Amino acid sequence: xxxxxxxxxDLRVAFDTREGLVQAVDGVSWDVAPGRTLGIVGxxxxxxxxxxxxxxxxxxxxxxxxxxxxxxDGDELLTASPRRLQELRGTAIAMVFQDPLSALxxxxxxxxxxxxxLRAHRSGVSRAIARARAIELLELVAIPDASRRVDxxxxxxxxGMRQRAMIAMALANEPRxxxxxxxxxxxxxxxxxQILALLRRLRxxxxxxxxLITHDLGVVAETADEVAVMYAGRIVEQxxxxxxxxxxxxxYTWGLLRSMPRLDAPIGAELVPIPGRPPSLxxxxxxCRFHPRCPYVRERHREVDPPLEPLVGAGADxxxxxxxxxxxxxxxxxTRLAQGAPE
Amino acid sequence: MTELAAVERLVKRFPxxxxxxxxxRLGDVAAVDDVTLSVQDGESLGIVGxxxxxxxxxxxxxxxxxxxxxxxxxxxxxxxxxxxxARLAELRRARQLVFQDPAGxxxxxxxxxxxxxxxxxxxxxxxxxxARARRVAELLEQVGLDAALANxxxxxxxxGMRQRVGIARAxxxxxxxxxxxxxxxALxxxxxxQILALLRTLQxxxRLTLVxxxxxxxxxxxxxxxxxxxxxxxxxxVGSVEELFRAPREAxxxxxxxxxxxxxGPAAPPSAQSSSSSST
Numbered sequence: 114x115x116x117x118x119x120x121x122x123d124l125r126v127a128f129d130t131r132e133g134l135v136q137a138v139d140g141v142s143w144d145v146a147p148g149r150t151l152g153i154v155g156x157x158x159x160x161x162x163x164x165x166x167x168x169x170x171x172x173x174x175x176x177x178x179x180x181x182x183x184x185x186d187g188d189e190l191l192t193a194s195p196r197r198l199q200e201l202r203g204t205a206i207a208m209v210f211q212d213p214l215s216a217l218x219x220x221x222x223x224x225x226x227x228x229x230x231l232r233a234h235r236s237g238v239s240r241a242i243a244r245a246r247a248i249e250l251l252e253l254v255a256i257p258d259a260s261r262r263v264d265x266x267x268x269x270x271x272x273g274m275r276q277r278a279m280i281a282m283a284l285a286n287e288p289r290x291x292x293x294x295x296x297x298x299x300x301x302x303x304x305x306x307q308i309l310a311l312l313r314r315l316r317x318x319x320x321x322x323x324x325l326i327t328h329d330l331g332v333v334a335e336t337a338d339e340v341a342v343m344y345a346g347r348i349v350e351q352x353x354x355x356x357x358x359x360x361x362x363x364x365y366t367w368g369l370l371r372s373m374p375r376l377d378a379p380i381g382a383e384l385v386p387i388p389g390r391p392p393s394l395x396x397x398x399x400x401c402r403f404h405p406r407c408p409y410v411r412e413r414h415r416e417v418d419p420p421l422e423p424l425v426g427a428g429a430d431x432x433x434x435x436x437x438x439x440x441x442x443x444x445x446x447x448t449r450l451a452q453g454a455p456e
Numbered sequence: 457m458t459e460l461a462a463v464e465r466l467v468k469r470f471p472x473x474x475x476x477x478x479x480x481r482l483g484d485v486a487a488v489d490d491v492t493l494s495v496q497d498g499e500s501l502g503i504v505g506x507x508x509x510x511x512x513x514x515x516x517x518x519x520x521x522x523x524x525x526x527x528x529x530x531x532x533x534x535x536x537x538x539x540x541x542a543r544l545a546e547l548r549r550a551r552q553l554v555f556q557d558p559a560g561x562x563x564x565x566x567x568x569x570x571x572x573x574x575x576x577x578x579x580x581x582x583x584x585x586x587a588r589a590r591r592v593a594e595l596l597e598q599v600g601l602d603a604a605l606a607n608x609x610x611x612x613x614x615x616g617m618r619q620r621v622g623i624a625r626a627x628x629x630x631x632x633x634x635x636x637x638x639x640x641x642a643l644x645x646x647x648x649x650q651i652l653a654l655l656r657t658l659q660x661x662x663r664l665t666l667v668x669x670x671x672x673x674x675x676x677x678x679x680x681x682x683x684x685x686x687x688x689x690x691x692x693x694v695g696s697v698e699e700l701f702r703a704p705r706e707a708x709x710x711x712x713x714x715x716x717x718x719x720x721g722p723a724a725p726p727s728a729q730s731s732s733s734s735s736t
Binding site for chain 1: 507616644647701712714717719722
């Protein structure tokens with residue numbers, strides 16, 4: 114998309130470990146436009162969080178090898194100076210995490226933390242104004258009784274309220290991009306529903322671009338416009354959300370869909386687990402990285418590494434998949450699977 | 457069906473205190489508040505509820521791991537609320553718990569083999585080394601693990617493998633009732649399905665009665681024949697899976713169901729419309 118506010122291009126991130134070089138992210142590109150949500154789905158070790166943390170400049174160090182580009186409007190974040198990064202974080206790009214207790218300071222009142230976030234970027238803001246703004250932000254994220262809760266300590270709030278407080282802190286300086294990493298995973302379903310509705314509302318009202326990282330296909334379906342499915346450090350499929358769920362193309366995506374229990378399946382229906390487990394990122398499989406777990410593997414797939422390519426007739430922003438099966442083959446297989454056939 | 461286990465008018469209160477040095481007792485919270493529920497022999501009963509609903513407390517009392525404030529715990533018709541000593545040891549063999557976090561329930565300094573052999577050591581069974589090692593190998597294979605993993609340590613295993621070890625321990629003594637408390641919540645989607653399939657297979661093969669505690673309604677619907685919904689320590693609604701998911705009676709159950717994010721696209725077998733999915 115040309116109007117993207119955040120663009121990740123051919124990002125590679127590797128960690129030097131005792132076991133060898135762990136290629137956590139291996140050539141990933143995505144972008145997100147104002148007011149839109151990109152959902153990034155994957156299991157642990159797929160690289161979804163590493164890519165986002167690298168984009169935020171949170172993963173730097175002697176043992177981290179990074180290449181590619183991360184463009185936030187005019188700034189290149191991978192090479193930005195620590196000082197420039199500090200300026201951009203909060204004001205241009207912010208992140209919320211799964212566990213608010215690890216992001217909020219336990220001994221500081223919630224309001225004081227939001228005020229600090231505000232004053233860190235605007236030295237001229239008086240304490241009184243910062244406090245008023247903190248209360249406003251707590252109201253924005255629908256914390257009831259905000260003028261009282263502003264003086265609460267994190268432990269005095271419930272999990273859902275803490276998550277709201279962390280979102281308020283992330284929004285303090287009206288970032289253009291919000292990266293939310295499993296923002297509702299630790300929450301009850303009824304609270305999850307409220308938080309997702311809140312994020313959608315804030316995205317629309319503030320025109321933020323949002324990157325939603327999650328393992329939960331249901332959460333993605335309800336929130337994202339565009340979905341990228343990651344496996345072993347790569348994007349294996351990317352499409353507009355409705356398209357991805359209506360006509361998924363990658364065997365891994367099929368596997369994820371078929372291994373999730375769902376409320377609209379016939380009672381007694383069997384789940385179909387994906388056999389095996391995610392590969393080592395030190396010695397990834399040859400050819401297609403999914404081939405050791407793929408029910409449709411052919412000899413050639415053990416050698417040829419498929420690129421992420423648009424389907425026939427789809428534009429460069431349309432439905433893309435990294436799979437060596439032909440399009441008619443994939444369509445035929447998914448039609449069979451969707452009708453309840455075994456592999 | 458006959459009743460295997462039950463709780464009757466069960467209440468569990470925890471003291472609510474404030475302060476660290478000078479603890480003041482502010483009152484009580486009822487984690488479980490007047491719950492009566494029975495588990496039928498051979499069934500799989502799901503207990504669903506959100507944080508603080510009391511579902512885990514209820515399960516621990518059912519297994520005599522916690523003492524209730526009042527009420528009765530029954531096992532095969534016998535009042536076992538205050539069971540002690542040898543009777544309690546027998547009950548432990550018959551009723552086992554599978555935890556959410558297998559990492560937290562396995563001793564990091566013990567090998568997998570030693571962890572699975574633990575129940576035999578605790579109960580003084582299979583004293584002969586070779587026999588015990590054979591049984592451990594059998595159990596590991598029964599939960600889908602390579603017997604050679606007996607010499608590994610928990611940190612060398614993936615989350616799914618550790619949960620399999622937890623399950624091997626739980627079935628080691630041939631229990632009649634298995635209580636699984638959020639057994640797949642910490643696992644990746646593709647691994648969840650493997651563990652759920654394993655629990656189903658074991659339930660069938662070992663004729664286990666299963667109580668599955670979960671916040672995930674789709675998991676409970678998939679695994680169970682009957683469901684109990686809890687909120688704030690109380691039982692809101694109990695019913696068969698067919699009834700409760702099709703026509704929930706209570707507003708809270710409806711609210712819970714409505715909050716579950718839906719996955720679009722066909723659930724096999726699909727309805728007529730969804731099978732004609734677009735092909736770009």
